[in-house]
Amino acid sequence: MVNYQQRLDRTFMAVVDPTRRAILAQLERRDGASISELAKPFSIRLPAVMKHLDVLADAGLVTRSKSGRTVTVRLRPQPMREAMEWLRRYERFWSSSLDRLTAYAESKEAAARRKGR
């Protein structure tokens, strides 16, 4: 069983590569694509695209299903959602902390000015 941290690691590793992000972005725009359709915008060969798809599939970010000779690739957004949720927790933590830091510092500044007058 792969734990939460390992899943996050795999997700981040998968999306850090620009070609893989571009593949994900393509899949976001449509419901399923063949491997040759996905390879079209890139100046890389089919086997290289297949390798990227392996990494994405290992991270659970895409699924591949075969029908006849055609492999259809689909986006599976759950791992990305999980990773984003993890990051959002940090964002919420700091965003509200810094809002309160701002309010506190501004009240200290206002108090110092009143005293200085």
Added chain:
Amino acid sequence: MTSLTLVRRIKARPQVVFDAVTTAEGIAQWWGPDAGPVLVAEVDPRVGGRYRVRFRMLDTTEHESSGEFLEIVRPERIVMTWRWKGGVEDPGESRVEMTLKAVPEGTELTFIHSQLHDEETCRSHEEGWTGSLDKLESHFAAVTVAC
């Protein structure tokens, strides 16, 4: 690697903001994601000095983080390591960096929490972490991935 960047404009001088971040009295007033209390605030603001902050959230859970100051330049810059105590989800050490810039209205605070992800994963990744997650705009805005 993953980092979070936030910028705030504060109507207070940099030294006022700096003191709010580097004194126990100040930290007790703002640290934490909701209005729950800060229970422990220990801070030794010099290079090599440590801090420890424990807070309770409104849902009654308690959380503690601690670390070491790597840089302290009053009133401009604070860099510290960050580690959650007993963090199951985030076992590693990350880095918090705050830069205070004097602006006409007071202070512009740039806050960066970086190295949120495993350094080993980063090093072992042969293609290098050069990309930026923000291209996936529909998913997230303020987060970047870079090594």
